[in-house]
Amino acid sequence: MNILIKNGRIIDPANSIEEQLDLLVVDGKIAKTGKTGSLSANGAEIVDAAGKLVVPGLIDLHVHLREPGYEYKETIATGTAAAKAGGFTAVCCMPNTNPVNDTRSVTEFILSQAAREASARVYPIGSITKGSKGGELAEIGELRDAGCVGISDDGRPVMNAAVMRRAMEYARIFDIPVVSHCEDADLAGNGVMNEGFTATELGLRGIPNAAEDVMIARDIALAELTGARLHVCHVSTRGAVRMIANAKSRGVRITAETCPHYFSLTDDAVRGYHTMAKMNPPLRSAEDVAAIRQGLRDGTLDAIATDHAPHATDEKSVEFDAAPFGIVGLETSLGLSLQLVRDGVLSVADLVTRMSTAPARIIGSGGGTLSVGAAADITIIDQDFEWTVDASQFRSRSRNTPFDGWKLKGRAVRTIAGGVL
């Protein structure tokens, strides 16, 4: 199917393009761009993007698709449908499935399911260690061959520094990013929210910023030692932003992501014991939120990911301590992130960089651009579209969001993945 996107404003940071252009898609690829009205349709389906932004398809570096193993929370079909609804044409899925994605067979299963059912591209992240148990390395070469674009023991950080060192060294063979959920398990203990005054009032066990910071410090040191590519997951603390900025200035090969909830909410959202505000890392203080926004502005934080973590309603309808960590994010990420543009934190081009161009570069997947010849992964955004989040209408199988009922401005109105409307 050929598509002619007319009258839109094209934002393509990879090519430094920000202008009113038409764009023609032929056979799943971007065939050409030209001045408004200059391209002929020749039977292509016409999409009128007047007043809208036409950007390279958004890429989410951090989602949990839950398949195989936890299909009651999410499947590859429902998770990628949510992605598409949220403007994402590609997602990276974390390996904490059951079984863990630590072998070629699991990666191949995920990719074959994706080929059958997915509405967006699926890039698996393989595990660092077998079973994500923090011991022996997984067969990283096999995982890479099978299609994994990075390795991570997300949610079960590698506590043994020597194991992490070897993983980073070994990953250099393939030059894939080592994706680190930075959390010192001992310091985090059995904490359930940010350590601070709110936790003190609620009587909930705290997770200090230091639980994240010491692990980032360690991983930066190991990245320097090994020369590996380190990608830091879901940054939530001001200390982490500071250390990452410092490491970058010294030339360490490090990239980092944060998530919309870390620049939209503070730990005050937990008051009332709202399990929808329970995630790991936890929502932090206002000072941390300010630092995260500044880190996005100055580029210390390369990417906005979601850490989309679906959980069933019953699992969240329990005592706060007993609820699982995590929220869904694919269908609210863009609306929340566009607020950064209105707040003057990011330009539109910077936002597209954080949500598409940089993620594509980090995983080396291609995409993230509207260059002629590139795959036609395109998101059309209406910046002015006002809408109210209604979790009951999510394409995701789960509804665990703290943003239900929020009024947001701006959303994806068309998501074209691989030239498919």
Place this chain on the structure above:
Amino acid sequence: MALSSKDLLGIKGMSRDEITHVLDTAASFKDVSERDIKKVPALRGKTVINLFYEASTRTRTSFELAGKRLSADVINISTSTSSATKGETLLDTARNIEAMRSDIIIVRHACSGAPAFLAGRLRSSVINAGDGAHEHPTQALLDMFTIREKLGRLDGVTVAIVGDIQHSRVARSNIYGMSVMGAKVRICGPPTMLPAGIEKLGVTVTYDMDEAVTGADVVMMLRVQSERQAAGLFPGVREYARLYGLNRTRLQRANPGAIVMHPGPMNRGVEISSDVADHSSVILDQVTNGVAVRMAVMFLLSGGVKPEA
């Protein structure tokens, strides 16, 4: 006059008038327990459920007696006998209890917020009998009742709360309540047991127990649990007793007539010496007053209308 809310989940948010009203009502109930026939018909026909997910002797018995002395039907459910061991969720258990037409459900739970979680989903009144490290409102009310009884006032009284503040729901509820009532609260313990930002509650904080006790009108000791040693919060009972134990010498720094309190159960020789506990404390008065205070709370949550006796 009834209480303004359906539930009693915490002291935080209660006004001076509300607290005073509970304490005054408790005073009027106290003599019931001193009579030969320890019963009034105030809650006749009401069903009270003690739903205890944590071990408790004192608090559970106190609530049970309070309910019975008000003529309510009181049922005790504790974890070992409940469906919790069969994997039923807290909410399902509570809904099933309510389906049998309970009026008041008294909840003790290791998870902070568990009573609030139920209160938002049940028609019954929920009374928090201690949730995690959050609040233990009836304990604070009985503590305030006891101070008022012994010292004649709460306003202007200096209270030193000593021990494991981090894990103490008793400390939090007392800080809220006593601050509202005009008392000056000092918090004392090792930094490993002081929660982040506690000074924002308007208390003064010190690591030095001698300083905390000096000039205090009330010294409230908290239980230190042995598992905190394994977690690295203190090196051992010997050093703990030396730094944060209340003994006669240390007590002499307090104001003349100062009272010593402990929510129980005590570790004799650790946070409190037997000498002080047995001869200079109001610990058993606290327990006696607990029944009256809990009668008052149940009575007020049920509408606060006294039938003709």
